[in-house]
Amino acid sequence: MSKPTLSLDEIRVNVSRIDQELLSLLAERRKLSLEVAKSKIQTQKPVRDIEREQVLLEKLVANGKSHELDPQYVTKIFHTIIEDSVLYQQAFLQRLANPDNEQPLARVSFLGGKGSYSNLATRNFFARKHTKLAEIQCSSFKEVLEMVETGNADYGVLPIENTSSGSINDVYDQLQHTRLSIVGEITQPIEHCLLTAVDTQIDQIEVLYSHPQPHQQCSEFVRSLGSGIKQEYCSSTAEAMKEVAAMAQPNVAAIGNAASGELYGLKPLKFGIANQQENHTRFIVVARKPVEVTALIPAKTTFIMSTGQSAGSLVECLLVLRNHGINMTKLESRPVLGNPWEEMFYVDVEGNMRTDVMIEALEELTKITRYIKVLGSYPIENVAPTEIDV
Known part of the structure; x- marks a missing residue:
């Protein structure tokens, strides 16, 4: 076996040099994406062009093969780059719309x-x-x-x-x-793991601290610990980690994020304890004033409504959305506090509240509901990866 022409230290120096070059190129690409956003203001074209993204990815995959790069590797990298570019452009356009x-x-x-x-x-x-x-x-x-x-x-x-x-x-x-x-x-x-303050074994854990949601999301793992496990509920995962760190006992643990656990001096005892490995939480951001969403980026509108008690009243409301070609992404019913047997429906749709289509749909819904209120219209920031056949 022949010896490498470069020493390990020399190889690492070259790797570091290439990493720095990659960072410079990514920064340069990001600046160009901002110029793209400025040009789209003039042409009024939407930020995303799925067809162009597909053509771009297909060319990159083909070029990657000539460099012996796996297609999945190439698409994963450029999905991340495209997502960053889209969000960067959206943030720029939103700043202009909401000075x-x-x-x-x-x-x-x-x-x-x-x-x-x-x-x-x-x-x-x-x-x-x-x-x-x-x-x-x-x-x-x-x-x-x-x-x-x-x-x-x-x-x-x-x-x-x-x-x-x-x-x-x-x-x-x-x-x-x-x-x-x-x-x-x-x-x-959401990346749940079992966190402890001292070195211990899983079979020694008797008390488990966390917010009710992580307890629920890790219910299968909790059951695997045995019927004797005691679950303690805290106001947040941070509070749970703080409690476990203060006790520093081998029989207590917290459910939380590993990197967050380091802030409290906790060590991960077991990773990946959630029921589903693909575990994500959607968060909303609220403010006293609504935002203007430019027509160049995709928007989501959330509203609540209370329908009549007659049969088919909810279906009638949903048909309004369908007839206007509005895609509903979420429908959630919750009881109206203080009014037994009455429900409030929370609805998420893809659409900008200031477009003619949404205005007409909301006007129709107002006529056939007992109560309706728009909670907000805001940019969609979940950038779905462009699909290509690799």
Whole structure:
């Protein structure tokens, strides 16, 4: 076997050099995507051009094969690059559409302390906006909303649904009575693991701390620990990690994020303990004033409505959306607090509230519902990967 022509240190130097070149090229590409956004203002073309993305990816995959690069590897990399480009352009266009919202510092309320999933979602959302944060930790969803309603926070971040445990009903119930508007959303990957403060074994764990949602999302793993396991419910995953760190006992553990656990001196005992490995939570961002969504980017509108008690009243409302070609992405029913047997329906649709189609649909719905209220129209920030045959 021949010896390598370069030493390990020399190889690492070359790898580092290439990494720096890649970063420079990515930054240059990002600047060009901003120029693309400016040109689309003039032509009024939408930010995304799926057909062009497909052609681009197919060419890249073909060129990648000539360099012996796996097609899946190439598409994964460029899906990430395209997603960043789309979100970067959308953020730029939204800043132009909402100049009054420009501020160097945003006060944001969220559930839990540092390292909670709401805290991670908050940081990721506002990192895209290039906005500095003043973080306001809250102990309940109600407090998150109250901080914004009273002017003590500019924004509030709330989890609304999870791919494993479904809708987060406490948040839906709070939204019935808020005067705030939904101004954004972000989908956050949830990576649950078992965290402990001291070295121990899984069969020694007797008490498990976390927020009720992670307990539910990891129910199969919890059952595998045996019937004797005691589940303690905390106001957030951050509070659970703080509790376990303070006790520093071999028989107690927390469910939370591994990187967040490091903030509290916790170590992961077992990774991937959620019922579903593809576990994501959708968060909404609320503010006192609605945002204007430019027609160049895809928008989502959320509204609540109360239908009549007669048979087929809900179907009649849904037919209005279908007849206007409006795609519904979410329908959730919740009881109206204080009114037994009456339900409020939460509806998410793909569409901008200021378009003629949405205006006409909402006018029709107003005529056939007992109550309807738009909670917000905001940019869709879940950039679906462009599909190609590889």
